[in-house]
Amino acid sequence: MQSLWTATAALPEYEALNGDRRAEAAVIGAGMAGILTARLLKEAGVDVVVLEADRIGSGQTKNTTAKITSQHGMIYHKLAEVFSAEAAVHYASAQEKAIGEYRRIIAEYEIDCDFAECSAYLYSRKEAGPLLKEAETAKAAGIDAAFTEETELPFPIKGAVRFGGQARFHPLKFLGGTAEGLTIYEHTPVLTVEGNRIKTGRGTVTAEHIIFACHYPFINVPGYYFMRMHQERSYVKALEGASLPEGMYYGIDEGGLSIRRAGNLLLLGGGSHRTGENREGGRYRWLLEQAREYWPQCRERFRWSAQDCMPLDNIPYIGQFSGDTPNWYVATGFKKWGMTGSMAAAMMLRDAVTGRENPDAELFSLQRFTPSASAVSFVSEGAHAVKNLTRRIFAPPRAETEELPCGHGGIVEYEGEKAGVYKEEDGTLHVVSVKCPHMGCQLEWNPDEKTWDCPCHGSRFDYRGKLLNNPAQEDLETAEQ
Template sequence: MPSIWSETTQIAPRPPLPGDLETDTAVIGGGMAGVLTAWLLKEAGVESVVLEAQRLGSGQTRNTTAKITSQHGLIYDKLTRRFGAEQAGQYARVNQRAIAEYRRIVRELAIDCALEERAAYLYSTLDEDALRAEAHAARALGLNAQFTAQTALPFPVKGAVRFEEQAQFHPLRFLAAVAEQVTVYEQTLVLRVDGGRVETDRGTVRARHVVFACHFPFVNAPGYYFARMHQERSYVLALKNAPQLDGMYYGVDPEGLSFRNAGEYLLLGGGNHRTGENSAGGRYELLRQAARRCYPDSREAAHWSAQDCITLDGVPYIGVYAPSVPNWYVATGFQKWGMTSSMAAAMLISARITGREDPDGAVFSPRRFKLPAAGANLLEDGKQTVKGLSRQLFTSGRAELEALPSGHGGVVELDGEKVGAYRDETGELFLVSTRCPHLGCQLEWNPDEKSWECPCHGSRFDHRGRLLEGPAQTHLTE
């Protein structure tokens, strides 16, 4: 189901790439990060083009909950302990600057995007100690944050951390306005990149600089981002007849919920899981149960889901793609904080391209690798990849095709072969390969979204096998 942002915004279509051309910078990806990078480069006098495989904002930007915050979960105490106060301070400063930059652009372009200042809360119903430590660490880094026991939530909490001077907005209205200022080619799929040569299905772009702002980098080497991230999905309900809160709320407990108002709606989020690990389904139903408990008079108006790239140490990768390709740049691993991180990436990458190295960018460097901070997550991601490959190579289908009921999908046996099958409510059958075309892991069925998902690196396909999101670049075979 479309998000409320998609339902209330029409972005004018752009033409595909008309053929070969040359430019200073080619930006791959027409979401928030790509469009903002092109806009900041234009302000600095640098020519660029944005190459979008589908439509502007058709990826994760349309599915965000659209919080613009420097409050990113329990991040600052962890960063201070693992990276040190200097780099933790860099993270805080860049994200606060990103909030200010959104305000500047909205003001200068007079964008009607419902930008509102709101406090951002972290809360827990289980424990206050981690919240007190987070409030202390955030204040030590110069953020306006304080511990409180008072919230507007419809249930008691052990405590919360309130961050002042945060914001929320309508992301697609903002994106549409900024995109009017830059050159965008839609329906232009990038196939491969070789140095400054960007080959698409519509022609070739030659550029001095190439920016990968496409959510998950599809070029495996160099960089090896597929081994340094995994992807997770989360779910949202838009509720009518629910109260106005005094800010944005994010639960830090396992199964924690998020809340924010958006005009007449209250957005209730949660149900997080690793992509490809939701065979039982029921994520929307968990949110509906929470809505009935918290707001019994509310009514569901819409529901949708989003996908996020999760790095090994909890910090995005923003900067030079790899040492061997110094004119390539990457913006990925935004965790659950894509709007602020998109602006942060645009600021840091545009500064680098224009020769204005930002001293606060060091903490985001893709070249970093701190084993104590990343070791456990690296091991878990490796185990998931081995499991996904083993499922594809060494396991059989889980049921006979004839046993698959209407409205359900799964990995089945057909003539002794393993296939992915979905039978719709009319009984029509759709068969696809279970092998992800990215690196060969076995796909799993997500009944909440009726999609095939890769548990290794997060590629997704619809029930017909058509590519929804990468890093895979091709559809599934039948």
Template sequence: MTHNHYTNQNLPQHTHSYWTEALHLPNYPRLNKDIQVDVVIVGGGITGITSAYLLVNEGLKVAILEADTLLNGTTGHTSAKITAQHDLIYDELIQHTGQSIARLYYEANVDALKFIEKLVTTLHIDCDFVNQDAYIYATTEEYARKLEKEALAYEKLGIEGELVDEIPIDIAIHNALVMRKQAQFHPLKYLSHLVQLITEKGGYIFENTTAVNIHTGEQPIVFTRDGAQITANYVLSCSHFPFYEGAGLYSTRMHADSSYVIAAKTNKEYPGGMYISADQPKRSLRSATINGEEMVLISGESHKVGQGGDILSHYKALEDFGQHVFGLETIPHRWSAQDLITVDKIPYIGEITPSQKNILIATGYRKWGMTNGTVAALLFRDAVLRRQNIYREVYTPSRFHMNPSLKNFLVENANVVGHLIKGKLEHPNKLLSDLSHNEGGVVTINGHRKGAYRDTEGKLYVVDTTCTHIGCEVEWNNGDCTWDCPCHGSRFSYTGEVIEGPAEKPLQQYDYTMLDNLLSEDSGY
């Protein structure tokens, strides 16, 4: 094993996704007037952009509304594997939804991979697309047996894959399951090419435009926070969490997971392939070329949003793993990702409710958004054009499998209630004067619970810790300097602005500068 003097102290101070930092897209205007189109798409990630590309090619008038800037959300923070090997899933799908649904889920994701590969080839998109074999590996006997069951599921479903005894990485394993000819790419290079084609064909893109509600009907109207309205024949909700739930109650049927990524230059040469551990703690590996140098993306450490404790420890755990396996020279980038997971682990894609056929959603990709997001775009195209699609029933949001959906539904909502009550009963001991520079946390001010962050210059930001979605108490994320809600996964900046839904309104902000100055004088700093 090669070692050097690299330490945890060399982790980057701030979280920046390599994908978003390496590519600069044009800026698009805010929607400031009422307009009418054929299809309005809410969300500028892989689902929204691919949907817009497909629909403008059909001659439709399309508009994308993005609350922030294009590709700055979940798509911009992915590990960008394009694969139908979605961890351990196929044996479970056979048990809970049947062999037919499990096979269709596999076929849908293979079709998505082929669709992306075909676009890259025919449009000559320079996006670092390369075919790779994908591996799930087991480091314990318990998970080796689970991989054997997953391999049997592959056989039943006609999936090309095989069990192997070793992988070309210095990790002691019991066995591994390989799926050949999968792929990886630079997602933003791929999607930025589609964005250019969308605008060339007359598609509208509006950034910093937050959709907040829908007036339903034959021609639904999307209302934006700033007052502008957009009327369309179809509304496609492609935001990470549906900005509009209707009667679907999607916040009760999903939970949000956080995971973490570091991009590292290693001492050992990376052998190729994409890898993910079957065991916990989860470890995922792939290569990426950054500034002309090959680096390794090491990701994992997933947990429910707002329930991860010391977030910096998760980044450090990934670093320790990388140091042990590869030896690390530098870590130029680190970032976190957030993913929604449905109660049966299949995304919700389709009509928001059976009675609202012109409002469609796509959510709950369970960390596999490159293929599932593309599946969603293809399903949306066919729904708008009123074409049949064999995958419609697999993903329909109105499904509800009794096992495991009912059990998981009850468990998830018990978790929400538990955190709602727990947060209201907690009485923080930390005070404003206890915060150092670049430190945040829940504090007590005049007997009340507040959230406070002191930046590197000493400036103080104070917010109400009550999430604006259903009233759970947010927790401080010291790895990303955000406030995260443990109930439904809403995230807020340290200033209180919404980063991730389902919350739509920011946390209430307070100015305690005068009080902080008095405390600083009294405490002597």
């Protein structure tokens, strides 16, 4: 499945690392967060290199809905209530500055990326009360926000919050333009990081500052990010023949839809679930049913899915990687708002590396202490991991190989062992281990995408066992192995 963005943008190619080299700073990951961080560091006079395991923009950036917005769901009232009104101000400040920085870079580097100013809306079909509170808190935090009952949506609502001064764009066209002139090494997966030395299969990079901008940090200790967040998937269809709103919309109700235009197409998103918890499938089918209800004549042009890191207390982790690694930095946990999250992270990391003061940075630091915001989630995450670890050890296979229908996958008994099997339409079997190589949790079959997904920490593999998403760093074992 190909996203609209990959189908309509050709990104430049870069050589792989060949030998050892030194730099002031090294960025791991060439997605939006990594490329923006490298760009801002270079502008600040820092010698910086970027290491990418695959191709530039080949991770989550190509799967975004590409909203440049400080509207991040129902976040501001929650921040003010759980943390403080000041926390809401700093969160808003970081996102609004990020929007302004996108405008600056696009204008300064003359990047043609379909950038369009527009408003962003939160909406509910059930109740207005929470939206009234969100509008009030967001406005107090410095955002151009207001409650409204008027939208372009094709169904009635109880209310909405309009955020002014937002934007949409083509993320890969922007990424390609922003990457020009940077030192990027593609097809150079990082194997280990020790001190200031990064080891790859193609040589080493020694750097004073090392930035992990690879979506989900693949190093477990220090940092313990596997205890601080989980991953979720969501789904998108690009539709022809649907009405095209000027604004961008995000539903806050269970089963709410994300709606925005992209040229002559409508992007309809939704169907979120925790990674590894979609055994029954049907997410794309559900989206199509929603589309046909409101735009009966619409047709699907593209469909794709995205994966997002969800932090325990709803605030991304940006800054020093851990208390024990003063020269390592991280940008992760953007939830579903990776575009402004990436830019805000790039600005804070540039300031951290160059010694500049950033008044918003403390809120996003890993060293923040948030027991009231994180305690329940922390316990829940731990219980979830234990459940899926013990499932692999104690739970029996769900069927025998012969019972698996063609075109389907599942956890079955294969030659007396529990295994993950996908059976092609002609009966060909693809057999893999259901043990995630990251920390050993049992993988689950995702029929919507024909992948093996980890419900503990979000690693994903195709039906042949090839790694698709970190934190795992290696493919699954196959029947031959």
